[in-house]
Amino acid sequence: MNIQYVQGTPFFTDINKNKKQYPYLTENIETDVCIIGGGVTGAIASYYFSKNNVKTVVLEKKRIAHLSTSVTTSLLQYELDDKLSELQEYTTLENSLKAYNLGLKALEEIESFINTYENKCDYKKRDTLLYTAKNNEKNSIKIEYDLRKKNGFDVEYIDENTNKFSFDLKSGLISKNGGAELDPYKYTNQLLDVSSDIGSKIYENTEVIDLVHYEDYIDVVTEFGYKVKAKKVIVATGYNTKLFTSRNFGTKTTTFNVVTKPVSNFDGWEDKILIRDNCDPYNYLRTTMDNRLIIGGEDVSFIPDIFDEKLANEKYDILECRLKSMFKYIDNIEIDFKYSGTFASTPDNLGFVGPDNKHKNLWYLLGYGANGILFAILGAMMLTQLYSCEPNKDMNLFKIDRFDK
Numbered sequence: 001m002n003i004q005y006v007q008g009t010p011f012f013t014d015i016n017k018n019k020k021q022y023p024y025l026t027e028n029i030e031t032d033v034c035i036i037g038g039g040v041t042g043a044i045a046s047y048y049f050s051k052n053n054v055k056t057v058v059l060e061k062k063r064i065a066h067l068s069t070s071v072t073t074s075l076l077q078y079e080l081d082d083k084l085s086e087l088q089e090y091t092t093l094e095n096s097l098k099a100y101n102l103g104l105k106a107l108e109e110i111e112s113f114i115n116t117y118e119n120k121c122d123y124k125k126r127d128t129l130l131y132t133a134k135n136n137e138k139n140s141i142k143i144e145y146d147l148r149k150k151n152g153f154d155v156e157y158i159d160e161n162t163n164k165f166s167f168d169l170k171s172g173l174i175s176k177n178g179g180a181e182l183d184p185y186k187y188t189n190q191l192l193d194v195s196s197d198i199g200s201k202i203y204e205n206t207e208v209i210d211l212v213h214y215e216d217y218i219d220v221v222t223e224f225g226y227k228v229k230a231k232k233v234i235v236a237t238g239y240n241t242k243l244f245t246s247r248n249f250g251t252k253t254t255t256f257n258v259v260t261k262p263v264s265n266f267d268g269w270e271d272k273i274l275i276r277d278n279c280d281p282y283n284y285l286r287t288t289m290d291n292r293l294i295i296g297g298e299d300v301s302f303i304p305d306i307f308d309e310k311l312a313n314e315k316y317d318i319l320e321c322r323l324k325s326m327f328k329y330i331d332n333i334e335i336d337f338k339y340s341g342t343f344a345s346t347p348d349n350l351g352f353v354g355p356d357n358k359h360k361n362l363w364y365l366l367g368y369g370a371n372g373i374l375f376a377i378l379g380a381m382m383l384t385q386l387y388s389c390e391p392n393k394d395m396n397l398f399k400i401d402r403f404d405k
Helices: 011-015 040-051 093-117 135-150 184-198 309-326 372-387 393-398
Strands: 006-008 029-036 056-059 075-077 124-132 155-159 171-181 201-203 208-213 218-222 227-235 251-260 274-277 284-287 293-301 335-345 352-355 362-366
Touching (some): 011 335, 040 056, 040 362, 040 372, 056 184, 056 227, 075 093, 093 184, 093 372, 124 135, 135 155, 135 171, 251 309, 293 309, 309 335, 352 372, 352 393
Parallel strands (some): 029 227, 056 201, 124 274, 227 362
Antiparallel strands (some): 075 171, 155 171, 218 227, 251 293, 251 335, 274 284, 284 293
8 A cells, every 4th residue: 555545553453463464375276256455344255255155265465454444443333424414415315224224234243243253353332422512503413313213213312401421512313322343453353264264265465466357257466476266356445446447436535543542531421432523524433442542533635645744743633632622531631643544435425336337257345434344244245145146135225336427
C-alpha cells in the first residue's frame, strides 16, 4: 500500500505483539476460489467458503491484516452512515430498512462465530447511541427514532431531561444490542485459523500482478511468476481495485483516530455504549478491553500521493480536545496512539457484491462505508450461495452496476 493510505502507528496491530506469520506462494497451485486480499474482508470470505466445503486460497500482497484492517476501529453497528430519511435520495426506504435488518443479521453471525469458536478477538456486544448536541438537529433524530420504532427496531429516545452522559446531548437514539466491538487484527487471524483448519490456504507477501481470463477459470499471476488457477476469483481488496477494473466504485476518504492509555474509570460513559454524533463528518467513539478510549472522525477527502502531516496533527488535536471535553469526569485521559487511514464510501452507504460485468468468473466483495465488516459477512454468505447456484435476492442491494445510468 502506498504510504499515504495508512499513517501513524495503528493501535490494534501494535498491541498484538505475537504476530501470526503466513508463508508466501512458491509454487503453482489450483483451487476452487482464490480470494485476493488478506484483510478482514478476505478472511471473512475464506471462512464462509471453507465452511461450505469450497477449496479456497487467500493471497495478501503485504502482511495479513496490516493495511486497511489495521486502522478500522471495528465499531460495528447495524445502522448506515446516513439516517433513513437522508438515504431516500439514493434508494427506497424499503431497501434501507432491509439493509438495517441485514446488519442485525450480520451481528448475529459474529455472535454465532464467537459461540462456536470462542472469543479470541475481544468481542463484546454493545448498545449504540446516535445523538446531536445541536437544537436544530433534534427533530431529525426524533424522526429517525420514529422510523425505526415504527419498523420494529428496539430503540429508545432520550433528550436533555433523560441524558445519562457527561456530554451535551439535545436528542439521542439508543439502539438496544444494535452493535458490537472487537479487535480486527485478532478477528481476522481467528477467521483464518478456522479456515486453514478446514483446508483453506493463506499466503502473505504475495502480490497479484495480473489476471488471465479463460472460459472456465482464471489464472492469478503473482509477482514472482507463480500462478493460482481458480474457478472463481474474489476481489476483497477494498478501494484498491485498479488491477481488476476501470470502474470507480467509491469515494475515498481519510479518517483520523486517537487512542488513549488505559483509564481508571468511565464516569459519564454509560455502559461503554458505542457512540456516534450527527455531525458531517461524524465522530465515533468506543472503548477497548484494556480500558482505553478511541475516538475517530474529522474525515477529509482523500488526496492521492500527498500526506499532509500538519493537517493530520490538527485533526488529532481536535479529536483529543473533543474526547476530553465530552468525558471530563474520566481521570487522566492521555493519548497513546495517533493514526489515519483511507476508506471508501458510496451514496447509499452500501458496498458491492457480485460478478463483474465483463468477466463472469471475477466476483467482488467490497464492504464500503462504516458497515464494511458487517456487509463483508453478508456478502461472503451471498457469494457462497451464488457459488452453489442458489443466488440470494438480497444481493441486488449490492449490485455492481446499481449506480450506472
